Amino acid sequence: MTETPAQAFDALLQRHRGIVLKIAGSYARGAEDRADLAQEIAVQLWRAWPGYDPARSFSTWMYRIALNAAISFLRGQAQADRSVPLDDHADTLAGGAAFDPETHERLRLLQRFMATLGPLDRALLLLYLEERSGREIAEVLGIGESNVTTRVGRIKQRLREYAAASFHD
Incomplete structure (x- = not known):
């Protein structure tokens, strides 16, 4: 039994969903905005799916589409402060592992820097x-x-x- 294009897309999206979560976590503010951005990225990936060349790296293609969607999302935001509160998604950035206060502070500093x-x-x-x-x-x-x-x-x-x-x- 062969996979449909939709099934193949869904399998690849699930395998590489960490990319979507990291980008959404880096470009959106708050849990609701991150969820909206992750959904928008998935939509843009699906729209671009017919043009994907399987001879090329899926993750590279996915990053390009996801980052373009995130940048468009960011441009659409009217907020002056685009910093992302790290506390809401620290597990995503830290791989879910427990970390010490110094590491936590470094991650917060990096997140604030990225927002600049x-x-x-x-x-x-x-x-x-x-x-x-x-x-x-x-x-x-x-x-x-x-x-x-x-x-x-x-x-x-x-x-x-x-x-x-x-x-x-």
């Missing part, structure tokens, strides 16, 4: 933290690999400066 980044740099940092290769990040974001390297270096420097300023406050 523009959509492209936020997406780049998210992929970098996922340990995606420079080539895969470039493919997902549609930029050159050398641009990825340069931007990662700049983001790391900004993060160091942000952390230093935060610890002095």
Whole structure:
């Protein structure tokens, strides 16, 4: 018995649902907005599904569609403060594992820093933290690999400066 396209899509979506949750957690504020964004990402993935080339990496394709949906969602938000409260989804970011207060504070700092980044740099940092290769990040974001390297270096420097300023406050 062969799978229908809908069944194949659903199986891949379930296998890679962590991508959707991480992106929704990074781009949306509050549980309701995260749920709305996750649903919007799933809709956009389904709409794009007929154009998916199985010869290519599904997760790379999924990241590209999901990040575009998240950036569109972010642009549609009228809120000035786009920070995401980490407490509501810390288990998602920490892989569900228990962690100590110092680690928790570092995650909160990282989340606050990510909220200061523009959509492209936020997406780049998210992929970098996922340990995606420079080539895969470039493919997902549609930029050159050398641009990825340069931007990662700049983001790391900004993060160091942000952390230093935060610890002095």
